[in-house]
Amino acid sequence: MVETIAFCLPRLGGSELDGRVIAWRKSEGESFLAGDVLLEVETDKAIVEVPVSYDGVLKEQLVHIDQMIEFDQPLAMVDVDAFMVQKGTVDSDQTTAEKVAGVSSQIASIRRGSEGTLFTGTSEIGKAVSGDEQYNTLIARTLASPAARSFAKASGVRIPPSGSGVGGRVVLRDLERIAGASHTEHRRVAATSIAQERMVSTALGEMFMRSVNISESSSSTTIVLLHGIFGNADTWAGIFGRLGSAGQAVAAFDLPAHGRSPLSGMSIANMTTALKEAISRLPSGPKVLVGHSLGGAIAALLAQQMPKGSVSSLVLLAPAGLGTEINQGFIDGLLNSGSEIVVRRELAKLANQLPAISDEFLSNLMSKIQSGEKDLRFMARELCQDGVQQIDIRGVLEELPVPVTVFWGRQDQIIPWRHALNAPAKTALHLIAGVGHMPQWECQGLVGDRLLQAALISS
Numbered sequence: 001m002v003e004t005i006a007f008c009l010p011r012l013g014g015s016e017l018d019g020r021v022i023a024w025r026k027s028e029g030e031s032f033l034a035g036d037v038l039l040e041v042e043t044d045k046a047i048v049e050v051p052v053s054y055d056g057v058l059k060e061q062l063v064h065i066d067q068m069i070e071f072d073q074p075l076a077m078v079d080v081d082a083f084m085v086q087k088g089t090v091d092s093d094q095t096t097a098e099k100v101a102g103v104s105s106q107i108a109s110i111r112r113g114s115e116g117t118l119f120t121g122t123s124e125i126g127k128a129v130s131g132d133e134q135y136n137t138l139i140a141r142t143l144a145s146p147a148a149r150s151f152a153k154a155s156g157v158r159i160p161p162s163g164s165g166v167g168g169r170v171v172l173r174d175l176e177r178i179a180g181a182s183h184t185e186h187r188r189v190a191a192t193s194i195a196q197e198r199m200v201s202t203a204l205g206e207m208f209m210r211s212v213n214i215s216e217s218s219s220s221t222t223i224v225l226l227h228g229i230f231g232n233a234d235t236w237a238g239i240f241g242r243l244g245s246a247g248q249a250v251a252a253f254d255l256p257a258h259g260r261s262p263l264s265g266m267s268i269a270n271m272t273t274a275l276k277e278a279i280s281r282l283p284s285g286p287k288v289l290v291g292h293s294l295g296g297a298i299a300a301l302l303a304q305q306m307p308k309g310s311v312s313s314l315v316l317l318a319p320a321g322l323g324t325e326i327n328q329g330f331i332d333g334l335l336n337s338g339s340e341i342v343v344r345r346e347l348a349k350l351a352n353q354l355p356a357i358s359d360e361f362l363s364n365l366m367s368k369i370q371s372g373e374k375d376l377r378f379m380a381r382e383l384c385q386d387g388v389q390q391i392d393i394r395g396v397l398e399e400l401p402v403p404v405t406v407f408w409g410r411q412d413q414i415i416p417w418r419h420a421l422n423a424p425a426k427t428a429l430h431l432i433a434g435v436g437h438m439p440q441w442e443c444q445g446l447v448g449d450r451l452l453q454a455a456l457i458s459s
Helices: 082-087 094-112 133-142 146-155 172-179 184-209 233-245 268-279 294-305 328-335 340-347 359-371 373-383 394-399 417-422 444-458
Strands: 002-008 018-024 037-042 047-051 056-061 068-070 074-081 213-215 222-226 249-253 287-292 311-317 404-409 428-432
Touching: 037 074, 146 172, 184 268, 213 233, 222 233, 222 294, 222 444, 233 249, 233 444, 249 268, 268 294, 287 294, 287 444, 294 311, 294 394, 311 444, 328 340, 328 373, 340 359, 359 373, 404 417, 404 444, 417 428, 428 444
Parallel strands: 222 249, 222 287, 287 311, 311 404, 404 428
Antiparallel strands: 002 074, 018 037, 018 068, 037 047, 056 074, 213 249
């Protein structure tokens, strides 16, 4: 017999009473075992994985990404064995039920819309003219950035229900505009919060640098290589050697949960932020960003976010983010592989002419996938769900001020090559017959020569 109960936020250690949701590790309808991590929460001091102490199924997520949550707040509704509840293994008291009802009421209030103007401009900063006080607090904490929250706490300015940040998030400039604030203390508090965020970004950048392969060179331009899911920096070995032999500076990164990376699974947004920090540590000079598959989408986002003039060109190989379809069978096949035979079968889909693969390589890859299964599943969901890509870089490419080149094999079995036709008209396309998903394997000469040309032009 199954009973539906609420899963609440436990104390996260130290004095922290609240946090911000940064990632869900389990999707609605997905089962979990005792000890599994359901979600990740960011506190003032660290990023914390929140595990569950019993088996069950995640029925409904009650909080969303970027939402501020408090200790003992219901985070999700889960289905568990009623016998475990009766034994007392799983908490299911009336207090929890009342909390769930309270959260549902607050969410309903948000969806109904405002009952009047909550804020009336700089002359009445933070004055609520209607609505419940807890409702106002919930909205303010849910949509504010850490820097904005620190500013609000120090200055006494109330946070409005929406701001000018991504998705309506309230950011520091919104509160400065409301308060008309510019004095030293306010800016000092905001700068402290920003510095803390910078420390996290710096630490992640340092960890990225621990596994990077770098070819030493006196060339002023560095070619940065980013691999796809299930790969690692070694998938660029042929290209890396070719470019290095030509005297070109090259840096090939291992993505989190791949290769020698010490990082666990990360969202695409967090990977982009950390890589931006890591690339800033490379030798000065322009960068040619090169990405394959998932790495292609990340490379495009990097090109958009890096400082003006720091990226000279972008080269994408069968990138994610230009269409809808993806071979979910390939993703699931590797995630659920139980033998080297299955791994070899799935890898055969990567190329029209697959390079020789040793049994040792297959064994190591299978072990790596099994040991990092949870992280890889998390990153795979960032890439696609049920055969549908969760990334769209078309708008990003349209706005980039740098040259963009796309290589795609017409025999690609993972991502349809016709997605290349969705790239902006200014994109240079190389649609190659007789080649699969890995142009860097099957036509190293063509790809390597074009990369050298791109580096030479930017030097």
